[in-house]
Amino acid sequence: MIYTVTLNPAVDMTIYIDRLEKGQVNRSNHYMIDAGGKGINVSKVIKALGEESIALGFLGEENKEWFLKYLQRFGIKNDFIFVKGLTRTNIKIVELETKEYTDLNQPGFEITENDKQSLFEKIENTAKKDDIFVLSGSLPANADEEMYFEMIEKLKQKGAIVIFDAEGQALKSGVEARPDVIKPNIHEFKTLFDVDENDINSVIGSAKKLIEMGLKIVLVSMGANGAIFVSESTALYAKPFKVDVKSTVGAGDSMVAAIAYGIFKKMSEKEMFRLACACAAAKISKEGVRAPEKNQVDYYLKKIELERLG
Numbered sequence: 001m002i003y004t005v006t007l008n009p010a011v012d013m014t015i016y017i018d019r020l021e022k023g024q025v026n027r028s029n030h031y032m033i034d035a036g037g038k039g040i041n042v043s044k045v046i047k048a049l050g051e052e053s054i055a056l057g058f059l060g061e062e063n064k065e066w067f068l069k070y071l072q073r074f075g076i077k078n079d080f081i082f083v084k085g086l087t088r089t090n091i092k093i094v095e096l097e098t099k100e101y102t103d104l105n106q107p108g109f110e111i112t113e114n115d116k117q118s119l120f121e122k123i124e125n126t127a128k129k130d131d132i133f134v135l136s137g138s139l140p141a142n143a144d145e146e147m148y149f150e151m152i153e154k155l156k157q158k159g160a161i162v163i164f165d166a167e168g169q170a171l172k173s174g175v176e177a178r179p180d181v182i183k184p185n186i187h188e189f190k191t192l193f194d195v196d197e198n199d200i201n202s203v204i205g206s207a208k209k210l211i212e213m214g215l216k217i218v219l220v221s222m223g224a225n226g227a228i229f230v231s232e233s234t235a236l237y238a239k240p241f242k243v244d245v246k247s248t249v250g251a252g253d254s255m256v257a258a259i260a261y262g263i264f265k266k267m268s269e270k271e272m273f274r275l276a277c278a279c280a281a282a283k284i285s286k287e288g289v290r291a292p293e294k295n296q297v298d299y300y301l302k303k304i305e306l307e308r309l310g
């Protein structure tokens with residue numbers, strides 16, 4: 001089974017505006033509201049690819065009805081721990097004239113020691129050998145930065161496969177627990193290694209250090225500049241190509257979803273990387289934080305060009 005864990009979910013409000021004038025009253029063109037947060041977006045894309053996952057993590061008590069209704073509408077199975085307060089609202093601004101994308105992410109609710117223990121118990125009682133666990137996104141406002149490290153260690157002891165996507169200190173400490181897969185974007189990767197983002201070989205060299213540490217796959221996404229996939233047996237570069245971008249939010253999550261799906265379906269590394277790039281392109285060609293349709297993914301699959309490196 002595939003499980004996604006979202007410790008800090010979000011109501012994502014995507015606002016489309018011709019141009020944002022700072023310090024002025026602005027009126028939007030139109031907007032969309034989606035249930036989001038990294039793991040939840042991963043679950044949405046897995047569903048769109050035709051597979052099931054169960055979304056775990058925390059959800060704020062105060063606005064949980066709307067959130068759960070949204071997940072039900074899209075057929076996303078879930079089993080959250082409900083915590084005091086509201087699930088945060090993150091604002092995504094798309095400026096139509098300049099094609100600029102601005103995210104305003106909030107810190108989110110706080111959790112108690114009890115909440116944390118309940119989640120750890122649920123995960124420990126659920127995880128079995130070869131289950132796939134996707135751990136992604138920021139931590140609740142007051143959570144200990146080592147929370148992912150602890151969770152990854154416990155999941156690895158159970159024999160589960162761990163895919164991990166976080167940033168900052170949570171990423172640094174989580175990597176020490178040797179997850180199987182990480183998918184940092186290039187800015188996040190630069191917090192792990194002092195690489196030159198214009199030099200693909202320097203990114204590959206650093207990714208290989210993580211493989212030597214015991215990670216199985218390191219996928220570094222580089223926004224409009226493509227992506228790099230490194231494993232023990234291969235180093236691949238996905239060439240960039242033009243996409244009519246409607247919202248960049250969830251591009252990385254779509255890649256993570258494809259890797260989870262690919263591992264679950266025992267796809268080859270090359271195939272799963274191609275799928276990851278196609279899912280990301282299909283996602284960004286959609287408004288808001290909605291999963292792409294399967295036929296859009298198939299359309300982009302034909303456009304992905306991979307180059308073997310190193």
Ligand SMILES: Nc1ncnc2c1ncn2[C@@H]1O[C@H](COP(=O)(O)OP(=O)(O)O)[C@@H](O)[C@H]1O
Pocket residue numbers: 184185186220221222223224225226227241242243245248249250251252253255277280281284
């Ligand atoms: N402007 C863009 N044009 C074309 N592809 C893009 C663009 N932005 C993102 N992508 C695709 O989505 C992938 C993930 O985007 P990225 O911004 O690196 O991740 P994240 O959402 O985690 O920050 C990229 O590797 C690329 O394949």
Ligand SMILES: O=P(O)(O)OC[C@H]1O[C@](O)(COP(=O)(O)O)[C@@H](O)[C@@H]1O
Pocket residue numbers: 008010012036037038039041090105106136137138139248249250251252253254289
């Ligand atoms: O947990 P974080 O790091 O604040 O990120 C949360 C945001 O990330 C998203 O999951 C999008 O992530 P990506 O664009 O990196 O795929 C949004 O749905 C959400 O608002």
